[in-house]
Amino acid sequence: MEYLFRFREENVIKVLKEVNIVDVEASTLIEGQAIVIENGRIVDVTRSPVGGEAISFRGAFLCPGLVDAHVHLVWEGQPDPNSFSLRESVAMTAYRAARSAWRNLEGGVTTVRDVGGPHGISIALAEAIEQGISQGARVLAAGSPVVQTGGHVYSISEEADGPDEVRKAVRRQIKAGAHLIKLMCSGGAYTRGESIHATQLTPAEIRAAVEEAKAAERRVAAHALPEQAIQNALEAGVTTVEHAALLSKRNLDAFCTTGAFMVPTLAPYYLMATRGREMGVPDYAVVKSEQVMEHYPTSLQMAFAAGVRIALGTDAGSPGIPHPTVPFEAWLWQSLANIPAPAILRAATLGAAEAVGLEQEIGRIQQGYWADFVVYRSNPLEDITVLHHPEAIFQRGAQVAGGGTVWSKTLLG
Numbered sequence: 001m002e003y004l005f006r007f008r009e010e011n012v013i014k015v016l017k018e019v020n021i022v023d024v025e026a027s028t029l030i031e032g033q034a035i036v037i038e039n040g041r042i043v044d045v046t047r048s049p050v051g052g053e054a055i056s057f058r059g060a061f062l063c064p065g066l067v068d069a070h071v072h073l074v075w076e077g078q079p080d081p082n083s084f085s086l087r088e089s090v091a092m093t094a095y096r097a098a099r100s101a102w103r104n105l106e107g108g109v110t111t112v113r114d115v116g117g118p119h120g121i122s123i124a125l126a127e128a129i130e131q132g133i134s135q136g137a138r139v140l141a142a143g144s145p146v147v148q149t150g151g152h153v154y155s156i157s158e159e160a161d162g163p164d165e166v167r168k169a170v171r172r173q174i175k176a177g178a179h180l181i182k183l184m185c186s187g188g189a190y191t192r193g194e195s196i197h198a199t200q201l202t203p204a205e206i207r208a209a210v211e212e213a214k215a216a217e218r219r220v221a222a223h224a225l226p227e228q229a230i231q232n233a234l235e236a237g238v239t240t241v242e243h244a245a246l247l248s249k250r251n252l253d254a255f256c257t258t259g260a261f262m263v264p265t266l267a268p269y270y271l272m273a274t275r276g277r278e279m280g281v282p283d284y285a286v287v288k289s290e291q292v293m294e295h296y297p298t299s300l301q302m303a304f305a306a307g308v309r310i311a312l313g314t315d316a317g318s319p320g321i322p323h324p325t326v327p328f329e330a331w332l333w334q335s336l337a338n339i340p341a342p343a344i345l346r347a348a349t350l351g352a353a354e355a356v357g358l359e360q361e362i363g364r365i366q367q368g369y370w371a372d373f374v375v376y377r378s379n380p381l382e383d384i385t386v387l388h389h390p391e392a393i394f395q396r397g398a399q400v401a402g403g404g405t406v407w408s409k410t411l412l413g
């Protein structure tokens with residue numbers, strides 16, 4: 001994957017002094033440290049740095065840059081994204097995606113995995129950001145999701161039926177430059193006329209897709225809400241199951257034996273269920289979201305208790321949730337499912353990095369890693385709501401933003 005990391009790099013040696021490092025693996029603080037950065041990477045973490053251009057953060061908390069394992073950059077929270085995508089010009093959608101990538105970065109999310117958008121926009125955006133043409137979070141992109149005819153969010157997807165067509169669709173996405181493959185293995189909330197309990201793509205079709213993706217060294221992300229769809233995806237060997245809202249004991253066992261990741265995304269369902277009607281979300285989507293939310297917090301608790309590998313995702317861009325959504329999603333995990341802050345923080349950094357295959361590059365503040373981090377005034381291991389107030393954001397060692405408040409702050413009870 002080294003093609004993802006061709007960059008303009010800064011040659012200045014920089015030293016960030018007097019910081020408390022948030023160790024997301026050990027859930028502890030390493031106090032009074034200095035970080036030495038060269039060419040965008042961390043070259044040393046020490047108590048007594050020598051030389052370099054020093055910046056002091058006097059007692060601030062330095063957290064690895066947040067990673068969102070599930071976004072849609074082409075959308076910005078419109079109440080009915082399907083009809084929106086069909087109406088807007090490709091060029092306009094591309095500008096919108098660039099703004100979404102910037103907004104993530106500005107909010108402390110330094111890496112996103114885009115799990116579906118049309119016209120190869122996010123694939124091109126990933127390259128544009130890498131080359132410095134556009135500024136934003138690092139992007140890994142799936143291109144168009146592969147769906148059965150009329151399947152979930154077909155408006156932005158490539159329709160394919162039968163294992164051979166699915167194979168061809170996967171090959172086309174890889175040809176287009178997709179970093180991973182996204183499959184829709186069940187119905188969802190905001191496509192009209194499909195049930196959240198409906199499985200989509202047959203086990204044979206999912207297996208064909210996974211086989212093709214693996215042959216090309218790509219991971220597979222599967223959208224699956226109901227029990228049977230989650231099971232189909234896990235048995236076929238996908239790397240991540242997106243949403244996984246209606247989990248069973250059988251699913252938990254399959255997660256644990258395969259080592260696949262669950263990517264929970266409570267935010268869109270919660271907001272559509274609680275505020276959908278006032279936002280103008282179609283009624284069918286509100287009703288389906290209410291059904292999802294009856295089970296979702298329990299599913300999340302069950303997954304944590306069973307030791308399932310978990311990566312935080314948000315579905316940012318979906319109805320009601322503009323970018324970035326990591327701070328809000330984190331707060332929902334705590335307030336609806338009682339997940340402790342350190343576990344949430346791990347899922348939003350190293351956990352998500354593992355799920356996307358970048359755990360040797362990002363997600364830790366450690367020698368050799370990219371100098372992507374967020375500075376906070378208080379300790380996020382104790383108070384997860386602090387994610388709403390990033391004081392400074394560093395990407396590859398350069399301070400790129402900071403000082404704002406994330407949009408969702410007003411929604412916190």
Ligand SMILES: [Zn+2]
Pocket residue numbers: 070071072115315
């Ligand atoms: Zn999604």
